[in-house]
Amino acid sequence: MGTRSDVSLLGLVTIINAPQLAMSLIFVFYNNLTVRLAVVWEYSQYGTKREGLRVSLPTGYQRRAYPLGIPLKYAFPVMAAMMLLHWLISRGSYLVNIKVYDISGQEMPHRMNTFRSSSSLALLLAFTLASVMWILLMLPLWKQLGRGVPIIGFNSAAISAACHRAEEDVDAEFKPVMYGIISTYPVDEQGTLHAGFSSKPVEPLKSGNRYR
Numbered sequence: 028m029g030t031r032s033d034v035s036l037l038g039l040v041t042i043i044n045a046p047q048l049a050m051s052l053i054f055v056f057y058n059n060l061t062v063r064l065a066v067v068w069e070y071s072q073y074g075t076k077r078e079g080l081r082v083s084l085p086t087g088y089q090r091r092a093y094p095l096g097i098p099l100k101y102a103f104p105v106m107a108a109m110m111l112l113h114w115l116i117s118r119g120s121y122l123v124n125i126k127v128y129d130i131s132g133q134e135m136p137h138r139m140n141t142f143r144s145s146s147s148l149a150l151l152l153a154f155t156l157a158s159v160m161w162i163l164l165m166l167p168l169w170k171q172l173g174r175g176v177p178i179i180g181f182n183s184a185a186i187s188a189a190c191h192r193a194e195e196d197v198d199a200e201f202k203p204v205m206y207g208i209i210s211t212y213p214v215d216e217q218g219t220l221h222a223g224f225s226s227k228p229v230e231p232l233k234s235g236n237r238y239r
Contacts, residue, residue, distance in 0.1 A: 039122055039143055046116050054109050057164065061105065062096035064167050067180060073206040073224065074175025074231070080200060080224075087201030105160075112156050119149035175231050176206045189223040202226035208238070 072078065079088035095102040120143065127138040172178065179185035192199045193211045207229025212221035222238040232238065 036141055039141065043120050043122055043143055046120065047113060050109075050113060050116060057109075057160070058096070058105070061101070061164065063181065064164075065093075065097040065101070067178065068167065068170075068172060071173035071176045071178070073173070073204065075173045077203040077205040079203050087198075088203050089201060108156060108160055112153055112160075115149050115153035115156065118146055119153055120145045177232075191221070191223055192225060193227070196225050196227055199224065199226040205229050207231055208233075 069081075079085070079090045081090045081092045083092055085091050093099070093102070095106075097105075123142055123144045125140045127135045129135055177185075179189075189206065193209050195211060196209075204224040204226050206224055207222065208231070209221050209223055209225050209227070209229060211227070212223075217237065219237040222232055
């Protein structure tokens with residue numbers, strides 16, 4: 028399906044490639060949301076099982092951070108789907124340049140025509156794939172997080188408080204840790220307990236108590 032236009036060649040190229048730019052920006056948002064969901068999920072698991080921390084250069088029981096921010100079993104399909112989506116969009120809207128030659132083989136510039144054309148099938152497949160990707164991204168929202176760890180998202184102050192270990196918990200960052208009440212941590216006058224990561228035995232959080 029073609030559409031004639033008096034727009035300049037640069038204008039046509041800009042219009043045709045605008046969806047690619049929009050899709051690249053959407054991918055940044057999509058990937059950021061995927062990474063955040065993965066981080067919140069893994070952070071919540073420390074309340075039910077003891078694991079090593081994820082760092083760039085692991086030592087001891089530490090675990091290596093994911094190169095792309097999420098497990099590779101999820102990262103590769105997402106990247107493959109985005110590549111396919113870009114390809115479908117490029118097939119769905121493209122530039123057509125028609126040149127006309129006379130019987131002697133000479134080009135006739137005044138009859139040359141440049142216009143934008145599109146493929147309904149490619150655009151339909153691109154829309155279907157994009158819809159499926161968003162639906163799959165929403166599925167983890169209904170998955171229950173691990174119990175025993177408050178949902179703090181990417182709040183740096185809350186993360187910093189959780190990482191304040193007890194003085195006797197030496198080299199805790201190199202050992203398997205778990206989130207819970209650190210009983211050896213001093214309690215203030217209001218009876219506020221300290222909850223955080225520890226390589227020592229911890230107690231599960233209880234409703235009604237104050238924590239810091």
